[in-house]
Amino acid sequence: MSRRPPVLAVAHRGDPYRYRENTLRSVESAAAAGADAVEVDVRLTRDGVPVLLHDPTLERLWEDPRPVHRLTLDELAEVGDPAGPRVPTLTEALKAVAETPATRLLIDLDEPGPAAAAHRAVADLGAAHRVAYCGPTAAMLAVRALDPDAEIALTWRQPRLPGRPLLDDLRPRYLNPPFGMVEPRIVGAAHDAGLLVSTWTVDLRRTVHRMLRTGVDSVTSNRIDMLRRELDA
Template structure:
């Protein structure tokens, strides 16, 4: 059974360092995180990198789409997934790997992420959790690596959440903590799923969500939430 920590650093420690960078992961470690969360996308030449947006502009200043940019032309601050895994290995950090495909690359991104994990993931780290908002990505990950646990990302409650999660053999639900209701939290837990909430930086809100049944709080400020839950 997958064991998640109470707190996961969102994109590293995004409140303190540029998100999805090696420095952000080092900062998360310095601030007490034992796991981090990150986003994996593919470059134009099919290299898995860490990036949330479809465009590079917000985080790097380069006004180009990830899907149209080869790895060799990316800013140096953007790590490959392989480089990030090596960083986590050195820091002893587990990871919730969000498959964040550009449109039309849902299955391709999942397969590339899984192949990188199988090739590079060290035995010293806990098995990673794969998550995605995209059902086809999770389905492709399940086919390619059924041994890797999966979580369905859902922004808000809907009638189909459990059927969708079962269809991709998910072990967890990762949802927007600001929209989670107590009845839905009960339903998720009674259905046997792990429950993670994002992106919660307020200590009081974090405590309330854990009291509602959340197993894990994903946060930009892991030190703040860890202190609140200690």
């Protein structure tokens, strides 16, 4: 019998318990902590540059109420303390994880809009082998239309598997439900359909072990140090 591959440890928005989420310091810290992948959120500036930001506006992290899509990259560079953290570009994040060969970047797209620019940034660096994409159906279909070989994790919030027509069109490698929906039945069904299962966002040790008992293949956490320790143990 072949041995099951190790469960992957994915860092959610970097290492946000130590550094501000979706910043280079946070990405670098997660990679140094042994993350197999670092998940980052991508949005577009007004001039079409993909940058790392989860929210539509800069309010929560940067105390600036403006939406990022109304700012150029030069204007965005003026947000925050010039000597402190700032909103990085996707290209900068790709270069940061390249310093840690064992770590990949998981690009989270909430909508189709940033897909082409994100894919172009990856292609310009020749980094396709270091990248996977996750997000809801429309965004992942946009990625698949751009790249027949892209690794995709389909974010999924339904209690049953996607229909076969969608799976045939999208060809995801992972089904990616939130941890509250994960149970052995859906993991087993996904595996039977040829899918791996990733889950998010798991920040408690007991929840990590509950997810492992269901048979998941990848776990995403805000606490990458804790997750790495538990998986290694």
